[in-house]
């Protein structure tokens with residue numbers, strides 16, 4: 001029996017991977033990525049899957065990404081879902097972890113691999129990491145299909161909603177501080193925490209997301225209650241508080257009163273740690289306990305990127321506030337332990 005080649009859909013949204021130098025720095029240029037790839041023979045070897053590149057109308061630096069763009073990507077995957085075995089999203093690195101997190105929530109009952117990747121140096125430049133990232137992402141999507149939204153960078157595949165950009169200018173630009181990688185591509189390709197897809201009867205659907213007014217405040221020594229008060233101005237619906245250590249905040253009565261006021265106004269306050277790894281435990285110290293007493297919800301070991309994406313996703317569903325709070329502490333897509 002002849003094995004048919006896998007078909008992979010590549011959505012090119014922008015980012016450094018397809019950029020070209022200009023007088024004011026790198027810019028995305030339409031048609032350039034497809035043209036560059038057409039001239040790279042390794043992408044067309046018989047071991048490689050068949051792939052189609054869909055270049056988006058307006059290619060963007062990922063610092064311009066918004067929830068509206070997440071929706072466009074999710075809808076694009078949905079429109080092409082039946083015709084392909086896997087999906088690669090070519091994306092800038094700056095907000096890649098946010099998009100991977102958002103897609104992980106929006107794509108309900110996903111049973112095919114969706115891999116987000118990009119590069120630090122454009123594909124067409126000398127010493128680019130784009131070639132190896134895209135080549136491996138295509139190969140892995142076809143031969144090691146892990147049916148979830150993941151992020152591939154520098155020989156490692158991470159769970160999308162556990163990943164973070166950890167280096168502004170190195171090639172090892174992503175990490176997954178609280179969860180092992182799904183797969184490592186060395187001389188051999190080694191599955192670590194990833195589970196390969198099996199026969200499934202699932203029907204993938206997209207949960208729409210609208211941009212939600214969400215505040216984010218990092219605590220710092222000397223922070224005044226006014227900073228919290230200003231961030232909590234209407235129409236804010238949720239606040240991510242990036243607290244100290246295991247979820248501690250100063251025992252400043254004015255600051256705590258602002259958080260209590262948020263609860264009275266049905267504004268969700270989600271406590272994530274500003275530490276790179278580890279988790280929130282509001283019973284560890286009296287300074288964390290007071291936050292719990294004023295109704296703050298624990299973000300556990302969610303990354304700030306996953307917490308923001310999850311809030312956009314849940315707030316877009318118009319659920320009762322208690323249900324949103326319940327789901328925030330529930331593991332929905334492997335985003336928290």
Ligand SMILES: NC(=O)C[C@H](N)C(=O)O
Nearest residue numbers: 015016061062092093094
């Ligand atoms: N390496 C990159 O892709 C960075 C670029 N500014 C982006 O996020 O689009």
